[in-house]
Amino acid sequence: MADTMTSETTAAEAATHAEGHHTSTGISNEKLAMWVFLGSECLLFGGLISTYMFNKGRIGPDDVGPDDVFDIPFTSVSSFVLLMSSLTMVFAVSSIARGDLRGNRIWLATTAALGATFVAGQVYEFTAFYSEGLGFTTNLFGSAFYALTGFHGAHVTIGIIMLMSLYVMSVRGNLGPERAETVEIIGLYWHFVDIVWIVIFTIVYLFPQ
């Protein structure tokens, strides 16, 4: 099949080929694998969120708790930044589907930059919390909070690395329209990580009690 597809082949055609004929479900193996993997990830974050909710109230009256450290406006802004990165990710996917490689590169870089902004905000937040007396070992709230948000931050970081890898591939000319689906799959991951953050933000920050 590879040799039937010239470099001029549009991504739409590639998708038709990929989805129309190769698999029993019509979804490519890679995309299906990502969906299945994200299903598993739901349980990972489900476990972490449950652990957090189970433990957040288990602190003494004088311990550092959610109310003492959270800076809702700041985290709201960084959450907004992460949400915007989902939008730019959509642009990245649609641009490569159109064959707009330059646009694709711009949107990939923007998405990665927004994600990096979010992670930087998280690092700042962790430092601030730490200086306010909430360390990883301080109490159960601290352990559970850092574990949950840290796992999420690690996921975002991995997403950034993947986006940057795509960017480098694009620069080297290895990311043509025929690979639109690769971008789309990484986009799936990125959206998932964003959605998880909405849940975490709601549960951890907005309803701390």
Next chain:
Amino acid sequence: MTITDRTITAPEETLALPAGPTIAHRPLGVFTRPQGSEGWTSWLFTVDHKRIGIMYGAAALFFFLVGGAEALFIRLQLATPNGSVIGAGTYNGVFTMHGVTMVFLVIMPMAAAFANYLLPLQVGARDVAFPRLNAFSFWCFLAGGLLLTSSVLIGGWFQNAPDGGWFAYAPNTGLLFSPSKGIDFYAVGLQILGVASLVSAINLIVTVLNMRTKGMSFFRMPVLTWMLLITQFLLLFALPVITVALFLLMFDRLWDANFFNVEAGADPLLWQHLFWIFGHPEVYILILPAFGIVSEIIPTFARKPLFGYHFMVASGIAIGFMGWGVWAHHMFTSGVGPLSVAAFSVSTMFIAVPTGVKILNWLATMYRGRLRFTTPMLYAVGVVSMFTIGGLSGVTHSIAPSDTQQTDTYYIVAHFHYVIFGGALLGLFGGFYFWWPKAFGYKLSEAWGKASFWVMLIGFNFTFGPMHILGLQGMSRRIATYRGDEGFAFWNMVATIGAFVIAVGVAMFFWNVYVSTRNWRRAGRPDVGPDPWDARGLEWMTASPVPEHNFDEDIQVDRLDHFWHRKYGVDENHRVVRAAPTSEVAHDGSNTNVHLPSPSYWPIVLGGGILLVGYGIIYNLWLAAAGLVFLVASIYGWILEPADDPDAAGHHDDHDDGDDHGDPDSNGGPSGNGESASAEEPESESAETEEEAATIG
């Protein structure tokens, strides 16, 4: 025969990925892909699902010997009151490692052996969806298994072995109460095994969902495929939960977190919930593959189709769902509150229903059949009989008030050995006998096989039958010894003798392998033929041992048990008559123009990197960091690996050699696949790998 009635669905393309132009060859100028399919290196770098399956099986049998030896030490220690064969400390390590080994390093990889070998064959595919990831799963599993097992030797005999039980209840596993490295080995080892199983689960799910051959709708899939698919879904959703639990444990031990620190206000029941939310589906992960195997064997040797196929599938699915709603029955005495106990008590009772449906369907399949008790059939019927005992004692546990008397006694030990040994292990051994000729081209000796079965079965019942009595008489689990005046001596001695009888039975199995192989070689390696048992699944439709490309041509499936229906038809009197000789229906494996994915260095390299990270986490975080760097570099190596090696020798050219197998009814043409140059396309599968690896790090 041409394939004009289809678009471009040549069989190879079940493997073909939506590839763009291949990445530039040798981008780094360092590695090409390994070549050749002979010699031991070909096993190290293989991406062939069949070889990987065989390696899973071999590794599982090796660990079976390790776990079995541990079991014998347990039985020696308990043979008499005040036993002093091994001390209490060693005993705790031995029983923990016995449990962990048998669950994670024996039953699960044995099931993985069948899943890897058979799933692609049973759905008519060339390989799994992601062959390199499949190889990675195996090496990752082996890394985890070796890391765990090495704990027995490192720093002295059982000095650093996990000793908190396979369930590792907090806070006993905290640094304060378990200061040795044992629990670290447990946590890291299980994490690594979890990564292996998760990658494998994703891979196999995609394989079954996506790579079924034409006409292979879901309800034409063999029951074994179904059960393995359900197992993979259970793994997919259960593993992240134990991953979370193990991370919490590791954070507590490594970095002083508070998750199980009661002084800081933690509730140790959190661990129990997380562990059993994983742990109970795990029970079905262990048993469902064996159910599938039994569902393949009994119809073959009853000469009847499986009774109630749809109900068998449905009951498997029901077990898969209900398995999530029963975890707290492991916690009836933990203090979870009467309402929870009541709910889980009732849900546990009703999970017996779909299991019972399976037993009755197997019996109905045997009813009015023509039963031939070959070795695989003996094992299968053994499962029906022995699993029933485990199932019935399981129902008695679900009665929560009475479980307060039974839990953590030998009654439970008896119960789950009837389920896991009498159910899962007997089933898997039956599978070994059944599919051995498919994988290796010769049968194991029936005489030795039957003798081995009976010795094992008798030993099994003498070992675990008395444990029902011991448990009801009040003998607790996990005690290193018991007093002489507690009345446990007699049945413990019986159980110990039984355990050594099992050992003899297992030795006979290995002797059988040796003798049968030797005899086969001496006889000039006679061909056993594609279908030595007159069986039903697609895997029997190709040569034995299965050629690297599985099937010579694409198979068009038109009904359940497609292969059997190709061999047999029904005459006007509704009598079964031979429609075609097997040799006409089955492929002979002679098609040589199938383009297969090249072997790869990276799966084993990544496995090694994971081993490095694992030991690093236990002993030195700098080593772990170095391992992580190595791992990330390997992942990029994996991604940048050329899809195919232009210099590779031994790769078949894509040309139509017109080898027609003369199957007039087949939609599939001769193996003409000229247009189907398919290369495994590495980039897009790397996305998952990267995340998996990150989960480890």
Next chain:
Amino acid sequence: MSGRARGLVWLSSLLVIFGAIALIVVAIVVDKDHPLSTLSPVGRQGRDIAELINPIFIVAGVVFFLVQGAVLALWWRYRVAGSESGDGEFGYYDDDEFPEQTHGNNRLEIAWTIVPTVLLAVISVFTLVALFALDDVKASEDDLVVTVIGQQWWWEYQYHLDGDTSTPPDFVTANELVIPVGQDVALDIKSRDVIHSFWIPKLNGKRDAVPGRSHDWVIQAEEPGRFRGQCTEFCGLSHGYMKMVAVALPSDKFAQWKNNQRTAATAPEEGTDEAAGWETFETQCASCHVIVGLTTRGGKPDTWRIYGDASGGDAGGYLDAETLVAGAAPNLTHLMTRSTFAGSAFDLYLDAGEDIPYLNLADRGTLNRGELEAWIFNAPERKPADADDLRGMPARTGLSPDDIDNVVAFLSTLD
């Protein structure tokens, strides 16, 4: 296989299956008097459980015989002889005969889905009724409540005679739980370190002792007697040696025992072996073991105080590593009124039998001096312990035989 060999296989399989069943039945009937047996309950709760489960055992037994009988019957009825080698034209079969190709029967399937469902629904009703009845464990206000505290690897019992666990206990004892016959005794089960499980099989099922949690449980004995128990949640190195005993006494004897337990110990006469033993005890043992009336802490005499909680308030607080070594050891004030020591792993008296008359000191039998001396000299050798990690009794191998004789002489005064 020849007909003869086939017959042998049949015979042996039948023998195995029915032999095993017969053995189980015989074992259950004959071996009812095992000290830890769940099959011969003496307490009300244990009896309720047995009455719930026994009919279910019978139902399970019937299903067992039906299924195993079906397996054997199908085997016997439908087996066919065939090729032994499997090399023939028809593989392992010797002809091309096929049975009727039945694929299933929906009615049958539905039937055998519904029948067990209904059966289990009936069982679940009985289970739930029993479950909630057994869970109704609140004893009346001023009844005896015993706070049961597990720790590695022994049990402590804090007696609250007025049922009020918020005040310091009336007295504290270890490993042997003495209760009045015929009376529900409320237990408040806790742990100081890891999870343990309290279980006296003849009286009731088990209940876990989870650190940070407090679990209510009730036991009751319908007859006087001595009932063995065993910690049933794996609790580390010496889990197997963590046992306990419940002793049910008639109410008059219980009152006598209770009054004796509340008394403080008195110092031995100066100049005797016992006094020398007390001196050794004071330097070697008293930093952990309390003997009310004799031992002191911080210059103040020990009372029935609770370890890990100087205020004497809520009992069973979680101990950190330091307090584990500095306090959590069995209270020895009335050691000699117990029949076992070291987490009930060893008998304190020889020839005492199961019917040790608790208050009749003369009839206790001979003091198990050898075991007691060996224990004092090198405890970790007798019962595995991790004394280096502050768990279990450390060895006292520096003591001379005379020292140990004197300590035993002193301990013998602790009635």
